[in-house]
Amino acid sequence: MRPKRSKSAELAQVGLAARRAAVDIVEAVTDRGRRLEDVLEGELASGAASALIAKDRALVRAIVGTTLRRKGQITDALDRLMKSSLPAKAHRLDHILAVGAAQILFMDVPDHAAVSLAVTQAVAEPRLRPFKNLANGVLRNLGRQRDTILADQDAERLNTPDWLWQRWRKTYGAENAHHFAAMHAIEPTLDITVRSDPAGWAERLGATVLPTGSLRLVPSGPIERLDGFDEGAWWVQDAAAALPARLLGDVAGMRVADLCAAPGGKTAQLAAAGAAVTAVDISAARLTRLEQNLARLGLAAEIVAADLTDWTPAAPFDAILLDAPCSATGTVRRHPDLPWRRSGAEIDSLAALQARMLQRAISWLKPGGEIVYCTCSLEPEEGEAQIARFLQETPGFERRPIAASDIGGLTKPITPDGDLRTLPYHLAADEPRLSGLDGFFAARLRRL
């Protein structure tokens, strides 16, 4: 007969699987530079977390998110308590300690549980076993000294790697850099774009209608189970990401190119508004997602898998949206892994690619037609400076300034030149969790 396992032993087993999965994910992101979204998807589908139920999967997400959002503070706190760094062969223990520290410092997990689960993981790995007392001592001390350590830290500065901090300080000033980083510590809400009846859907989903028309909610449970998902009434899209397509105005009946379209949030907006959309992207895998998204929403578009730097359309367009590939530094709220996987070295080459794409795209526009250029970056090279240079060097185009009425009456995200510049702390609400926007830049240009 199989020996009966006690309820608490089973719970400990589940707790352990969740922590193991969290450590695997943090290791893949920080040591191997993998994207958090991809690793999470893989782990939950077939890795250590695949057997977990929804509640425990959510715990894995929460632990990993906290470990990455608070990475700087966690490293600083552990450094204060460890006399020397670990030998290379025990490097995985750094991740086990970080995941333990995230729970002790920032999560509603009893200290003794976080400590014991970390020590159990160390004991289970022969290379780490000799360090089990160290792990135990450091994490227990962390629990004791939590308040003193946290009070002594500059959280925002620590949680932003140097490359990003220096850039933001130079462009926006230290105070703004602090404000950005403060927003990055908060797990953002779910923003969705509805096809119609925002007020009705807000009521059904318990959401708020933002001034820009997007809905904002804190979902309980998986997104696919929310009301209206299966019937294609809405799609997930940050409220800032929903603005660029709106800048094209009424596109009903127009031929519109959505360039760099996948996974299709903006394609869906344009198609839902009645445009005949040609959606172009280089990535076949991402276009498959775009196709699936459109199918769920009951929307259609011409889908083209092509590299924009050598593709040419058969006929010109009435309007174009170019959502160019970029450093994505405006999306750290939703991608807390990004600052730790990037170095900023890619920004100049991305800016050069964006300029090339923009120059090609404008030649596909009918006279009098408009193009919206946008990036989800906070870096001026990919936004303001890009457009300033474009207007200086390209005759036959003018900026059509963005007005507050184009973006639901918001005035803060409009630059003196009339471009859109959303910042992570825009759209402040009383409740921090309901505040914030991704950092987007957009400019609207007209062919004369």
Ligand SMILES: C[S@@+](CC[C@H](N)C(=O)[O-])C[C@H]1O[C@@H](n2cnc3c(N)ncnc32)[C@H](O)[C@@H]1O
């Ligand atoms: C910011 S994402 C687009 C997001 C999308 N517009 C949306 O709203 O869902 C940038 C896209 O550019 C695509 N891309 C990158 N280089 C490209 C190229 N040379 N030609 C076409 N697409 C490219 C990427 O595959 C990626 O899907």
